[in-house]
Amino acid sequence: VRRGGNPGMVGYLSLSAFPLRDAEGRITGAAAVARDITALVEAERERSRLAAIVESADDAVIGRDLEGRITSWNAAAERLFGYTAAEMLGGYGYETVPASRRGEYTARAREVAGEERVEADVLRQDRQGRVFPVRAVTFPVYDQRGQRLGSATFLRDISDERAMLAALEERERQLRALFESAGEAIILVDRERRIRWLNRAAVAIGEETFGERPDVGAPIDRWVRPQDREAWEAAFEGALAGRSTTLLGRLMRSDGSPFWYEMTYRPVHDADGSVAAAALVGRDVTERMEAERALRDREATLRSIFESTRDHLWLLDREGRLVTCNTPAAEFSERRFGRRPESGDSMLAFADERGRPVLEAAIRMALEGQEPEGELAVPHADGTKTYFNIHVTPVRDERRGITGVLVDARDVTAEALARRELQRAQQALAEEYAKLSTIIENSDEGVILLDRECRVVAFNSEFAEGTKLRRGIAPQPGMHFTETVSPESAAFLLGKVQEALAGRRVAFEVQSQTPGQRRWFEVRIRPVVTESGEVTGAVYTGRDVTERRLLEEEREAALAEARRLAAIVESSTEAALAVGRDGRIESWNRAAEALYGWSAEEATGQPFTLIVPPEERPAAERLFARLLAGESYRGEMDRVHRSGQRFRVE
Numbered sequence: 001v002r003r004g005g006n007p008g009m010v011g012y013l014s015l016s017a018f019p020l021r022d023a024e025g026r027i028t029g030a031a032a033v034a035r036d037i038t039a040l041v042e043a044e045r046e047r048s049r050l051a052a053i054v055e056s057a058d059d060a061v062i063g064r065d066l067e068g069r070i071t072s073w074n075a076a077a078e079r080l081f082g083y084t085a086a087e088m089l090g091g092y093g094y095e096t097v098p099a100s101r102r103g104e105y106t107a108r109a110r111e112v113a114g115e116e117r118v119e120a121d122v123l124r125q126d127r128q129g130r131v132f133p134v135r136a137v138t139f140p141v142y143d144q145r146g147q148r149l150g151s152a153t154f155l156r157d158i159s160d161e162r163a164m165l166a167a168l169e170e171r172e173r174q175l176r177a178l179f180e181s182a183g184e185a186i187i188l189v190d191r192e193r194r195i196r197w198l199n200r201a202a203v204a205i206g207e208e209t210f211g212e213r214p215d216v217g218a219p220i221d222r223w224v225r226p227q228d229r230e231a232w233e234a235a236f237e238g239a240l241a242g243r244s245t246t247l248l249g250r251l252m253r254s255d256g257s258p259f260w261y262e263m264t265y266r267p268v269h270d271a272d273g274s275v276a277a278a279a280l281v282g283r284d285v286t287e288r289m290e291a292e293r294a295l296r297d298r299e300a301t302l303r304s305i306f307e308s309t310r311d312h313l314w315l316l317d318r319e320g321r322l323v324t325c326n327t328p329a330a331e332f333s334e335r336r337f338g339r340r341p342e343s344g345d346s347m348l349a350f351a352d353e354r355g356r357p358v359l360e361a362a363i364r365m366a367l368e369g370q371e372p373e374g375e376l377a378v379p380h381a382d383g384t385k386t387y388f389n390i391h392v393t394p395v396r397d398e399r400r401g402i403t404g405v406l407v408d409a410r411d412v413t414a415e416a417l418a419r420r421e422l423q424r425a426q427q428a429l430a431e432e433y434a435k436l437s438t439i440i441e442n443s444d445e446g447v448i449l450l451d452r453e454c455r456v457v458a459f460n461s462e463f464a465e466g467t468k469l470r471r472g473i474a475p476q477p478g479m480h481f482t483e484t485v486s487p488e489s490a491a492f493l494l495g496k497v498q499e500a501l502a503g504r505r506v507a508f509e510v511q512s513q514t515p516g517q518r519r520w521f522e523v524r525i526r527p528v529v530t531e532s533g534e535v536t537g538a539v540y541t542g543r544d545v546t547e548r549r550l551l552e553e554e555r556e557a558a559l560a561e562a563r564r565l566a567a568i569v570e571s572s573t574e575a576a577l578a579v580g581r582d583g584r585i586e587s588w589n590r591a592a593e594a595l596y597g598w599s600a601e602e603a604t605g606q607p608f609t610l611i612v613p614p615e616e617r618p619a620a621e622r623l624f625a626r627l628l629a630g631e632s633y634r635g636e637m638d639r640v641h642r643s644g645q646r647f648r649v650e
Contacts, residue, residue: 012037058156060134063141065150068092072152080134080157082127098125116140121158132159185282188268189220191240196277205261205282209251220280239265239278248285259286309576309589312388312409314347315395320363322347323404332386336378347407352379359390359407366392366405375416376409387416445543449528452537454481454497463542481540493523500525500538509545520549575649579608581628583621595649597642611639613646 014037020029060080063072070093073085081096088095097105101123117139124134138153185202189195195218206214206223214223224232228249235245246264253259263282270276312329316322322345325333330340333350341350351359355376362372373391380386388409395404446463448456456479459467463484467475470486481497482490489510496506506525511518522545528537575592577585585608588600596603596611603610612620616638623633639649 060155062093062153062155063150064153066148071150077155080126080155081124096124096126098123098131124155132157133162134158183283185280187214187220187280187282188277189236189280190277193220193236194218195220202282208253211254235263235265236278239267240275242267242275259284260289261285304578310411310574312407312411314341314407314409315404316347316363316407317404318367318402320346320348320360320405329409336380336386362390362392363405363407366394367402369394369402375412385413386411387413445541448475448481448484448540450481450497450538450540452501452535454494454501455479456481456484457537459484466542496523496525497538497540500527500540501535503527503529503535509549519544519546521545522548577603577608579624583607583609583624585610595641596639611641613638613640 014035016033016035018031019027020031022028058076060077061072061074062070062077065071070088070091073083073088077088078084083095094102094105117137119135119137121133121135123131125131134155135158136153136155138151141149141152143149183201185205186199187195187202188197195214195216197216198214203213206212210223212222214220228247231247235247238245244264244266246262248260248262250258251261261282262285263280266279266281267275268277268279307326309326310328311326312332313326314322314329315324322341322343324343325341334340337350341347347363348356348360355378358374358376362374365372371391371393373389376388376390377385378388389412391408391410393406393408394402395406397403446460446466448459448463451457456475456477458477459475464475467473467484471484473483475484482494485493493510496508500506505527507523509520509522511520521542523540523542525541526539527535528539529535575595576587576589577592578587580586585603585606588598588603590600592603593599598606598610608624609617609620620637627633634650636648636650638646640646
């Protein structure tokens with residue numbers, strides 16, 4: 001119906017109509033009663049709306065009367081606990097409480113009944129017995145007259161929230177443990193320059209260098225030295241402006257010893273991205289600084305060796321371009337090719353047409369990890385040649401990656417010419433030896449034929465004469481082989497015969513065991529093989545080669561002398577060694593090993609006077625002192641080999 005006088009207002013009436021009868025029961029009219037129920041309808045609509053909201057809520061909503069009995073149980077409650085509304089309405093809900101908590105649940109329910117609003121995290125249990133945490137919010141429910149009807153409880157499963165919180169707490173604990181166990185000192189300083197957090201390493205360095213323990217809340221300025229304040233201010237303000245800065249300084253420990261310390265200033269941002277503080281991360285870098293200094297010293301030593309050696313050294317990058325070369329390489333290139341190499345040049349520009357492809361292939365092999373080595377001849381306009389022993393090695397970085405190659409070209413012209421002379425001498429000796437071998441091969445030999453059981457089948461007169469000399473008897477067919485040779489050699493010679501019976505050809509020389517005689521015999525044992533390949537015996541031949549052995553000994557002595565001379569020529573490459581300020585040998589190359597007799601492992605760490613004759617050591621030490629003062633020296637002096645042999649060097 002429309003409210004009177006206001007067409008926009010709608011009201012609701014409850015109408016009751018009934019007949020009016022007279023005394024005789026006849027209907028004489030009708031009566032109607034109208035009651036305004038607008039407020040009741042609107043209240044029912046509000047209740048329905050609220051019920052729909054509760055039913056569609058994500059949280060479980062449970063309504064109870066004043067006795068604690070369940071009066072409402074929405075769909076979310078069904079999903080959370082696994083019980084339907086039909087199962088739970090009218091009950092007290094003990095099924096949703098773990099058995100160990102039901103007494104506490106009953107007592108608490110009575111307390112909640114008298115409170116306005118209660119919020120708590122409690123444990124609940126679903127139909128499958130799973131116990132899980134929930135956040136429960138309980139508040140009273142009143143009717144329109146303000147009378148309390150019961151209570152309503154909203155419950156939300158906070159298992160994921162608890163797990164996330166636990167994970168965050170564990171992450172925070174791990175981070176704190178990480179910071180506390182870090183070897184670096186870490187300090188968090190706010191914009192007011194007060195310490196907000198620091199780890200044990202920061203406390204230790206503060207006490208060690210300033211004698212005072214830094215604490216949270218203290219101003220950081222107390223741990224800044226006056227001489228460092230300007231740089232510290234710039235770095236700290238830079239961090240607050242969003243920049244990172246690293247400073248390096250030299251501090252003093254409590255015992256007075258100095259050490260190098262590096263401090264990095266970094267901005268710390270809050271959740272909004274604004275810089276809220278500065279993180280100061282410090283570390284002791286004394287070992288690194290000392291290592292860098294040692295590396296610089298080592299590089300200076302290597303550079304000195306690099307320049308002092310007469311080997312031609314070329315350092316190339318991965319494209320074969322020159323990085324640097326030493327003075328001998330530059331001077332030879334200028335003499336031979338008319339100009340000195342410059343950084344970025346291709347080394348192939350300093351090779352002739354015949355040597356260029358060889359050098360290019362060697363560089364490519366080194367870039368693949370190999371170390372090719374060989375001899376290369378460089379022709380000159382006057383028809384002469386310079387011979388180089390080329391050794392190309394890969395240059396690797398700390399991770400073993402190849403960054404370039406080192407070409408070591410050693411002038412071996414004298415050695416190459418000496419080798420050729422030696423080869424011609426060896427060839428002549430070989431020809432003479434071939435002639436001698438022909439004569440020996442055509443000389444008379446002792447021959448014996450043996451069966452598979454090593455018994456004598458046949459023999460010649462030369463062998464028979466030998467047997468008489470060795471055993472005092474004449475050999476006879478059927479004798480065992482060991483009865484025809486000297487007892488001292490029987491076992492050895494039998495083993496050789498058995499090798500031949502196994503199908504192998506055996507040749508060796510043996511010295512006579514006859515007392516008072518120095519004679520050698522050349523023995524050849526060949527298996528006797530049938531057309532089918534079966535070994536049926538062996539032919540044993542022996543001949544006196546004493547004369548040849550004596551001649552060979554003479555030849556060997558001559559060859560030994562030739563080899564000795566060749567070795568002297570071979571070792572003509574300069575020896576290079578580096579001596580530290582303490583007078584001890586730091587490096588020792590292969591030429592030094594050959595020249596002085598000590599290996600690099602033996603010589604390194606020894607006093608340089610190891611190679612100086614005892615009576616000249618004082619003078620050598622005085623010369624060494626002048627060299628340390630910057631003087632240079634070139635001349636001849638005596639040196640001593642490991643064997644004690646003295647010799648003179650330039």
